């Protein structure tokens with residue numbers, strides 16, 4: 001049976017569900033297709049393992065966009081809690097406050113190394129590399145080579161699985177942006193009050209991030225929309241005559257469902273989407289160049305009468321350990337850990353699907369996680385259970401070429417298919433927090449309601465600010481810098 005629908009949304013993550021909710025709220029007809037057979041929420045889902053709720057990212061609900069915060073509150077009017085933000089860095093066998101505190105950093109690094117960091121910082125400020133071309137050069141300019149090589153290189157290379165010399169200077173993680181060595185050392189000398197995250201807090205849904213997106217899916221259904229799980233997008237065919245899309249999705253049992261849609265909103269990874277469009281887009285080869293990184297979370301459930309540590313997160317910079325971050329789920333919300341006397345830790349391993357780690361047996365990963373907890377001196381008393389969650393395409397890769405490739409795909413799809421809308425993280429190849437995904441979805445819903453692109457979703461920046469250029473589709477690069485598409489084979 002073929003079903004007609006005004007708007008078909010691919011993906012029930014924050015972007016897809018936000019767009020669908022806003023359309024359904026306006027009485028628009030909407031169907032969401034989600035490949036996951038159980039969860040909504042995408043990367044921001046709450047995975048239920050025997051009642052323990054796992055937030056595989058560790059999702060703080062923080063945004064500079066009031067509109068986004070209002071939408072979160074509208075979707076989940078009750079259920080947010082305020083949590084203290086406590087995290088530390090583990091490096092060289094020692095713990096450091098995050099952000100770094102000068103006295104502590106000096107004590108841990110030693111006076112000689114600390115002084116050499118400050119000298120190299122001063123040198124970098126005096127003699128910056130003109131027009132930094134890589135992440136390494138940009139961070140070196142800002143913080144100095146010594147700080148870069150001690151604190152940033154090992155962690156960034158662990159998280160990115162590539163050399164800092166190949167990472168685009170466009171990527172600046174929040175922690176890297178937040179770190180200011182000069183003010184830290186000034187504070188050590190008593191010249192300026194110490195600033196930091198101490199005393200800071202963040203909002204969090206008490207049953208993990210998925211709680212918001214489960215509520216969104218319910219609200220969509222209550223307004224007549226449909227959220228269909230276990231449906232993987234298989235083909236997207238453009239019908240030039242009717243100006244509509246024929247969309248097919250495959251179910252786990254092999255069945256195929258077909259929809260005719262006026263608009264398609266996609267939060268699926270660009271590389272996958274472009275491969276599924278017929279006729280083949282001319283930007284196909286460019287989309288195929290886009291790369292992703294993957295994430296494994298090993299959850300260790302342990303008997304524990306007291307908290308081993310109160311941090312929500314420990315960032316493991318130490319290059320001798322493979323783990324990137326350790327999340328203490330009870331510190332995020334006590335409701336993530338339903339049983340008294342237990343703790344649950346999520347060890348995040350950043351990897352590539354082609355890595356040995358991704359395909360390693362669950363038991364091997366659990367043993368590795370236990371060993372690495374012990375190496376940090378955080379071994380829980382008795383690990384009684386464990387589970388492994390693999391998240392493919394957790395991160396869009398920012399290499400030297402990604403921006404040009406994405407721009408070509410964007411221009412090609414926007415000009416050829418005015419009713420195809422890309423939204424969200426992998427949907428737009430943007431390594432951003434989920435407020436960015438939500439805002440792009442909001443603008444898209446408005447475009448669909450208006451019947452034309454009145455807003456340029458590509459003008460939403462990484463802080464979820466809509467930097468409106470006034471001319472939709474023209475904000476990212478001037479005409480002269482636009483790359484030229486290669487024709488698909």
Ligand SMILES: Cc1cc2nc3c(=O)[nH]c(=O)nc-3n(C[C@H](O)[C@H](O)[C@H](O)COP(=O)(O)OP(=O)(O)OC[C@H]3O[C@@H](n4cnc5c(N)ncnc54)[C@H](O)[C@@H]3O)c2cc1C
Nearest residue numbers: 011013014015035042043057059060233268424425433434
């Ligand atoms: C480790 C980590 C930590 C993070 N921490 C934070 C944080 O603290 N705060 C914050 O705001 N953000 C955080 N984020 C970012 C946040 O997770 C994402 O921005 C957000 O989930 C993006 O939403 P999305 O809907 O664009 O994409 P996704 O969450 O990826 O959802 C896309 C959905 O589309 C589905 N899909 C894909 N392809 C198909 C297909 N072919 N057919 C059908 N369905 C398909 C997927 O299954 C998925 O459900 C973090 C991310 C990571 C990886």
